[in-house]
Amino acid sequence: MTHCVPFTVKTGAMKRRWSDTLEGECSDGKWRRFQHPLVQTAFMFLGEFLCFITVFIYKGIFSFLRRRGQMSAEDENILTRGEFELSPLRLFLPAALDVIASIMLLTGLYLTYVSSFQMLRVAALIFVGIFSAIHLNQTLSARHWMAMFTISCGIMVILSIDVQRVGYDRFLLPNWDSNAVLTGNLLVLCAQIFHAGKYVYEEKFLKGTNIPTMLVTGWQGVFGLLITILVGVCLNFLPSPVPLNHNSRGVFDDLGDVLPQLRSNPTLWAPLIIFIFSSALYNFTSLTIIKYSSSANRLLADGLRVLIIWWMAFMLEWEMFNFITVMGFIILQMGTVAYRNAIFIEWYRSLIASVMRRRYADLSNDTGNDNGEPGVSTNRPADAI
Template identity: 75%
Template sequence: MYIPLIYVCTGALNVLLLKWSDTLEGECSDGKIRRFQHPLVQTAFMFTGEFLCFVIYKIAYFFLQRRGTGAEGEHIITRGEREFSPINLLLPATLDLIASVMLLTGLYLTYVSSFQMLRVSALIFVGIFGAIHLNQALTMRHWMAMFTITCGITVIMSIDIQRASYDWFLLPNGESNAVLTGNLLIVFAQIFHAAKFIYEEKYLKGTDISTMLATGWQGIFGLLVTALLGVCLHFLPTPVPFNNNSRGVFDDLGDIMPQMRSNPTLWAPLILFIISSAFYNFASLTIVKYSSSANRVLADGLRILLIWWMAFLLEWETFNLITVIGFIILQMGTIAYRNAIFLEWYRSVIASWMRRRYADLNVETGNESSEPGISTNRPADAI
């Protein structure tokens, strides 16, 4: 029970910390004050948090092995196989990199509440990819839930375009096109996240690797791929609204340290984000290993209310009734999808209980009729 709680709380904290860093300003290398727009660097901090899981795993395994009691094979952090090919975790790390850069760029351009609501669209792609790669059956209830979620997403994106004209206080660009671009990036990023979730589910359930170790290796590969991509994006000319830096590129790495020196407050959300990412990604893989990708996305949707409440409390955005309607439609879709999962669980539990019941009845009948010298499998007497 504590794993889903950690997952929801740290996930909400991650979003709030990233949005906080997006609202902070600092002096760039050209002397101008700009907001902290560095999605690639924020992604690197996320992978740094995952790499901390690798460090924690190695330290825990070292001390548990020194005891000589075999505790390293039973502890929740270290239990699982250690003989596996780490290169298999390169693909999910790459997919996570692509999705995270798109997500963080979208978060910079749009509202924090809309960001979390639109992430529910991952449930649609998880259902489709799960049916293709995991042979999971999609019933009519699942399809109706996906259609309802699509309607909710359409409502949220439509109202965001309209309210950008009056609720633009914390937006870097008050134009509706910029908000729409951010929302579309968030939705498209869910395709890569859904592919990552399905791959992780198939790989983790096919092996008994420790989720802490798997998270750590993803962090290692993620940092390597992010470093390679960072060199390219550092020199990639980019149009507005993606070029809020000194050189007009996608992510000007030369502005990072000057901004952090001129505004030391930037260190707080970024350091907290690294720590929170370690717990979040460990809990995420644990849910996938012992449950499913769909349940991970469903649990991820629980933090919408928490993020929305904090956005109002911090005065990052104003209340909008149409957004509430879109949120209600989204919840109707997720509840319908969740009920479909609960219905499958209910049927499997009932079927298992009936099998055990009939097995017990057969045993009792066999014991009552088994007398010495009398066969219990003779044919019935003819009448």
């Protein structure tokens, strides 16, 4: 299950970036990039809504088999195992948080580098740790705080190098402006606050009930789709500054350009369709990990996603190789590993234990006599600790 998370995250991020690079003819006759964060968010929740349909299809199949007297493993199937009685409105809040975070993420992805987009998402671990300590009564030890500080240092490295490399690495950037890239990075960071709140709420909800995660994913898709439609109607008329107004009417998201762009460039359907199914799988696996583990482990499960996406962006020539970016990635991974386990403390303890064993072995040799029998130890200076 944990192996599905980095795969689906990698697929979702790359497909969203792919759709951002494709162009289509807008309603005013000009060809522009497919910059529609609201439409992409709606497709994401459409994928979650498919989980809602899937779980009831499975439920109907098991009911049909039971009526025919055949063996049914409904209670053992991960898709239908659990109780189906719940208050759907309890899932309205995480869906609303997901809508806000997704719109900010997709807008930030359009403005910045895809590798930086993925690296900055590690910041969610900081907010998850803080929110878990507040709402789930989890204890944060010294190593957790040290890991958060290390992750913060890595984020500062990424932010600083992105502002500098705009001058020479700007192949897919819509605006060759360091302020636009910094705005995209800050949007990604702010989105992690909402995502962290969503993860902690889901953990508290799922561990207090026995509801199938597929059903929870489906209800979030229902509410998320409705909220996105309402927000989309408002943002369709909201005037926006450069670089957020690359459409026919200069608004945040011109929904009137969507169908003309899809008709003029059918290739746009490919990343959107893949994004629908990858979003469904990603959210289902994420909720399953949260239910049986924790929201922090859900973020740690996709630790390889940053390296994979950075490598793919480099191979596709979307970005240029930058040594400072690699250093930022290493610092982020050090913080992630330290949060998962006190690996550096374990190394220190192992080193101290090996030194003490060597000292005791030397002491045992010194206290023995020539016949190999134990003797009286000689006076020796005390070990300084």
